Amino acid sequence: MKLFGSRNSRSLRCVWALEEAGASYDYQRVWMMKGEGQAPWFKEINPAGKIPVLQDGDLKLTESAAIVYYIAEKFPASGLLPDDLRLRAEVHRWTFFALTELEPHLWAIAQHRFALPEDKRVAALEPTSIWQFGRAARTIEKRLGVSPYIAGDAFTLADIVVFHCLVWATSARLDPPGEACTAYVERLRQRDAYVRATERERVEAERHEATFLVTPVAG
Ligand SMILES: N[C@@H](CCC(=O)N[C@@H](CS)C(=O)NCC(=O)O)C(=O)O
CATH class of the missing domain: 3.40.30.10 (Glutaredoxin)
Known part of the structure; x- marks a missing residue:
């Protein structure tokens, strides 16, 4: 590979x-x-x-x-994708959540800051994207307040995608969604x-x- x-x-x-x-x-x-x-x-x-x-x-x-x-x-x-049907459903749920509710706003911010050709950028869209990301990130914060990993008790591929979006948000200088997200990111960063x-x-x-x-x- x-x-x-x-x-x-x-x-x-x-x-x-x-x-x-x-x-x-x-x-x-x-x-x-x-x-x-x-x-x-x-x-x-x-x-x-x-x-x-x-x-x-x-x-x-x-x-x-x-x-x-x-x-x-x-x-x-x-173990990135558990065998149990319900656990797998949680993995799908949070992965799709990250891809459809978090990432598009991060990508929109990046596009209008630097990724699009200059004449296609609309700086006025940024506050809306930040607000939309913040709303979705609060759902992640709530979930991580009651669950050690995003899909449940074990690390799965959904953590990779969610973590990546949270770190992307930090590098885009967005406010952290809350203490649970901050602690989660710090914990996952320690994984070998x-x-x-x-x-x-x-x-x-x-x-x-x-x-x-x-x-x-x-x-
Ligand atoms: N949805 C795709 C996005 C791929 C993508 O846009 N990759 C970026 C780097 S993270 C890239 O190659 N950009 C170069 C370009 O758009 O020309 C994925 O998740 O792999």
């Missing part, structure tokens, strides 16, 4: 899941800031020019949440698999940057 990703992006979700699963994998850093997402070699991997992408044999899978689910199902012993995942992305980024200017990656 090979993951195409970059630091400070949604690829962290996938690297974290791979580390939780104890999978062995190659990692190819794609330097988005240098336009590598549009390089012909990468467009062959993902014509949309986006990361993350997981390659497993002839499968080229995009969408970070789909990749995390794939890893969970390929490595059932990871999370530490290994962030370190892998850091090391691969440094390695790539040291050689990129000399030898652009050919694929």
Whole structure:
């Protein structure tokens, strides 16, 4: 398996899941800031020019949440996706909540701050996105006030996606939703698999940057 990703992006979700699963994998850093997402070699991997992408044999899978689910199902012993039907339903519920109620507002903030072409940005939309994110984040705060992990008593893939949205919000300088979310983020940051995942992305980024200017990656 090979993951195409970059630091400070949604690829962290996938690297974290791979580390939780104890999978062995190659990692190819794609330097988005240098336009590598549009390089012909990468467009062959993902014509949309986006990361993350997981390659497993002839499968080229995009969408970070789909990749995390794939890893969970390929490595059932990871416990990322429980067997019990009701517990699985909780995992689906909170993952979809994060993807549909949290992430869109974070993405809207990022788009109108810097990601869209300047003439397409509407700064006046930001307060509405912040308000909408805050409303949804309060639901997460309430849940974490009564549950150690988002889907129940055990760590699951839903935690990876929810955590990532909460950390994204902090890096976007949004107010923390509350003490339960803050404590949860601090606790999950201590997980060995999370530490290994962030370190892998850091090391691969440094390695790539040291050689990129000399030898652009050919694929
Ligand atoms: N919904 C996709 C979003 C993928 C995405 O937008 N990735 C960003 C990095 S986090 C990217 O590659 N952006 C480059 C671009 O839009 O050209 C996912 O969750 O994987």
